[in-house]
Amino acid sequence: xxxxxxxxxxxxxxxxxxxxxxxxxxxxxxxxxxxxxxxxxxxxxxxxxxxxxxxxxxxxxxxxxxxxxxxxxxxxxxxxxxxxxxxxxxxxxxxxxxxxxxxxxxxxxxxxxxxxxxxxxxxxxxxxxxxxxxxxxxxxxxxxxxxxxxxxxxxxxxxxxxxxxxxxxxxxxxxxxxxxxxxxxxxxxxxxxxxxx
Amino acid sequence: xxxxxxxxxxxxxxxxxxxxxxxxxxxxxxxxxxxxxxxxxxxxxxxxxxxxxxxxxxxxxxxxxxxxxxxxxxxxxxxxxxxxxxxxxxxxxxxxxxxxxxxxxxxxxxxxxxxxxxxxxxxxxxxxxxxxxxxxxxxxxxxxxxxxxxxxxxxxxxxxxxxxxxxxxxxxxxxxxxxxxxxxxxxxxxxxxxxxx
Numbered sequence: 001x002x003x004x005x006x007x008x009x010x011x012x013x014x015x016x017x018x019x020x021x022x023x024x025x026x027x028x029x030x031x032x033x034x035x036x037x038x039x040x041x042x043x044x045x046x047x048x049x050x051x052x053x054x055x056x057x058x059x060x061x062x063x064x065x066x067x068x069x070x071x072x073x074x075x076x077x078x079x080x081x082x083x084x085x086x087x088x089x090x091x092x093x094x095x096x097x098x099x100x101x102x103x104x105x106x107x108x109x110x111x112x113x114x115x116x117x118x119x120x121x122x123x124x125x126x127x128x129x130x131x132x133x134x135x136x137x138x139x140x141x142x143x144x145x146x147x148x149x150x151x152x153x154x155x156x157x158x159x160x161x162x163x164x165x166x167x168x169x170x171x172x173x174x175x176x177x178x179x180x181x182x183x184x185x186x187x188x189x190x191x192x193x194x195x196x197x
Numbered sequence: 198x199x200x201x202x203x204x205x206x207x208x209x210x211x212x213x214x215x216x217x218x219x220x221x222x223x224x225x226x227x228x229x230x231x232x233x234x235x236x237x238x239x240x241x242x243x244x245x246x247x248x249x250x251x252x253x254x255x256x257x258x259x260x261x262x263x264x265x266x267x268x269x270x271x272x273x274x275x276x277x278x279x280x281x282x283x284x285x286x287x288x289x290x291x292x293x294x295x296x297x298x299x300x301x302x303x304x305x306x307x308x309x310x311x312x313x314x315x316x317x318x319x320x321x322x323x324x325x326x327x328x329x330x331x332x333x334x335x336x337x338x339x340x341x342x343x344x345x346x347x348x349x350x351x352x353x354x355x356x357x358x359x360x361x362x363x364x365x366x367x368x369x370x371x372x373x374x375x376x377x378x379x380x381x382x383x384x385x386x387x388x389x390x391x392x393x394x
Contacts, residue, residue, distance in 0.1 A: 050237050055287075067268040075265060091251070
């Protein structure tokens with residue numbers, strides 16, 4: 001896992017619209033409420049890969065560790081919300097992730113490669129936006145938390161990329177670029193809101 | 198969470214059939230393969246409760262922590278399997294848990310109470326069996342791991358019971374006893390195999 005593919009630096013392919021940060025900062029409660037579920041779903045997605053690919057020992061260990069990280073993030077975000085006196089809210093669903101998942105090809109080995117790369121793309125975008133928040137937040141504890149979460153998501157992006165490279169050493173790079181372009185287009189055609197994606 | 202309901206000691210209601218341990222020890226690879234998925238599903242179940250009940254802050258924090266524990270267990274069991282040179286296997290499903298879940302009543306507030314209690318019952322049984330394994334295994338590292346996992350599952354059982362008590366302070370105890378009796382009957386009518394349940 002140490003030899004991180006250089007392509008990681010190209011995820012996300014297109015920077016977040018500069019208007020997003022202002023919209024997010026104007027309704028931090030909504031951002032945190034959405035963020036809690038993002039971390040929960042990231043943990044669940046990692047666990048779902050263990051269910052699908054138990055025979056891939058490296059993937060099982062990496063995904064169990066990643067889910068372990070993400071569940072700590074759920075604790076941390078829920079604690080932040082408690083400090084702000086904000087109860088969590090229902091998850092309103094995530095059509096951003098759903099639209100990306102539509103591009104996952106059926107049938108192995110494409111299915112495994114695409115699942116890993118879609119998660120890499122989502123982690124890359126999350127890392128970028130959490131860092132934007134970290135740099136802009138005023139509360140020191142929140143800044144620190146968001147900076148640490150952004151760093152973790154960069155690491156997770158690169159774990160998914162390394163697993164994708166193992167799954168398809170010759171094809172992963174081109175497919176990652178395709179999915180990164182698709183992700184940029186999905187965001188471009190989407191209303192900007194006070195959510196992580 | 199500290200004031201642990203005394204009923205915890207009554208879960209499981211009926212001790213595991215003494216034949217189970219010999220059958221489990223005779224095919225430890227099968228037990229570990231099943232156990233990995235049990236830990237994964239326990240993490241996923243905890244996360245599913247966060248999705249269903251985000252407004253219950255105590256539940257969100259407790260379940261995020263519990264999922265964090267369970268994901269560490271997935272790492273630990275996968276490492277044990279690696280040491281034994283055993284790749285993980287597909288999950289063959291869990292009709293034990295499925296049969297228990299059939300007794301979860303529809304509609305709130307019964308639904309939340311029953312979901313919490315079914316998880317408490319499962320954790321109670323897991324704790325008992327992991328401790329039986331811990332006491333019987335020969336490999337010192339495996340003994341130590343299983344003893345620590347058994348202790349963790351006792352704690353998880355009591356977390357679910359405490360949340361059930363918060364959900365229904367007057368009714369939780371009687372319902373827990375009902376579900377514990379149902380669980381004992383499910384096990385009695387089930388072939389004994391080299392699995393956790």
